[in-house]
Amino acid sequence: MSTIALPSHFSATALRRALNGAPLWSVAVVVGVAALVLAPLVSLLHIAAQGEATLWAKLIADVLPAALLDTGMLLAGVAILAGTIGIGTAWLVTAHRFPGRDVLAWLLPLPLAVPTYITAYIYVEIFDAAGPVQMGLRGLMGWTSRADYWFPEIRSIYGCIFVMSAVLYPYVYIASRAMFLTQSASMIEVARTLGASRFKLFRVIAIPLARPALAVGLSLALLEALNDIGASEYLGVRTLTVSVFNTWLNRGSLAGAAQIACVMLAVVILLIMLERRGRRDRRYALSTRRPRTTQPVRLSAAGGWLAAVICAVPVLMGFILPLAFLIREVASGGLFAQLDEAFLTHLLTTIGLSGAATLTTLALGIVLVTASRLARTRLTRGALAVSGIGYAIPGTVLALGLLTPLVGIDSVIGGIWRWLTGQHLGLIIMGSAAGIVVAYVIRFLPIATGSISAGLDRVSPGLEDAGRILGAKPRELVLKIQIPLLRPALASAALLVFVDCIKELSATLLLRPLNTETLATLVYGHASRGAFEDGSLAALVIVLVGLVPVIQLVRSAEGRQTTRVSSASASVSS
Known part of the structure; x- marks a missing residue:
């Protein structure tokens, strides 16, 4: 009987050569991670397709119109308000000198440390009818009821827009400031020579040049x-x-929740397309012949104090007021007594889940980036791109989509265990906090891969080439060259992922097992019962932990920008 010889390109040696020497297991991990990220989306579509036509019709008639209207108004309002605050303050602190400018440049990103839900709880406590602001107004003015005066309602779509914009504007501020600091001085000088005012410089030159950064910052917000x-x-x-x-938990309709989640995915895709369109064909660079950046202009006394007030208000509303409220509640309410065994258990649960997700995310990020760097093929590049969409998936959608895949994995594990021991094992992942860790890894993996990729881009290719010439294998290149040089990037990525895991509420709320609380769900539970002040200690811990990466981010960004501007100025003077 004759045998059929396979072509040579099917051999293992040819396959390894096609992968540029990258270990086969690393490429398999890359593809596996991409499949893990896609699994919730495929599962979500499958669950939605199982819903009856009458259910979809009911959702279209009763739920989706109001939800789409509120979501559209919220996103439009946040885009306008957060975009205005972010790009306006970035231009003021970059292009002008005024009292407190250097301090405000550091303070403006700090609202990122305060989660949106904590800010909302605090603002209701402060500005609601029973809060100190309205009570003080009634006592001062002699008003006896709400019918005697008008005050903005914080529990409204406009209040939500204000709260979220106060916390999310730093995404736009950081991206816009980085762009403004690198704009060439020659264009500004030519415009001034032609008689352009400061406002026209901002409107005609600064904003169009900052459009890519504005698109990225707004999309993140x-x-x-x-x-x-x-x-x-x-x-x-x-x-x-x-x-x-509400459709999933309160109405008990999993298929209906999946159908609404599919509409959310369509909104996410639309946002990503708008962000890509905003950056399309918008690339700018400093002149290599004259790398001189714009120098800030000193404002007049009145203009300087006005600029200081404009920049101080977002810091006050987005960071100082929430932080001061939490410190006051903890101190005046004697909440340090809450540092009992139960609170420490919740704290350790939070740290354990976040730590496990961080370590897993870093390990997968190293494998993804190094494998795609060693094996520069369409497969690895495509898998790396797919693994990067997790951050764009809302936590609620991700939790819903993970139900079927995680239960399927539990079934496979249970079947193997039953075959080996003859005993029923039950749910392993869905019955424990492991499902939360999986959701964290999928959602925050792009942060790790982004930081590691940026770190590797700064590593000279000559080091890797020298290692290859000396006979180093891919594993040795990673362990002895890349990882030691990546320590700063790995530390930064670990910090960002860890804090984002601590603040994550949506996925944690829906995937947590019974009697499992994190600091975020603890705060949510107290607020849902109308006793947010009892969760002030947990909220304060979340904010203080969140400050660490934000300060590190600002220090790193300001240091790089100062070095870049100083180098440009020194180049011109020499």
């Missing part, structure tokens, strides 16, 4: 607003995220 569930629900805004939550 809007994705965070779409992902939020705590603030929207508490402020009475029926967004798509809240509708998924």
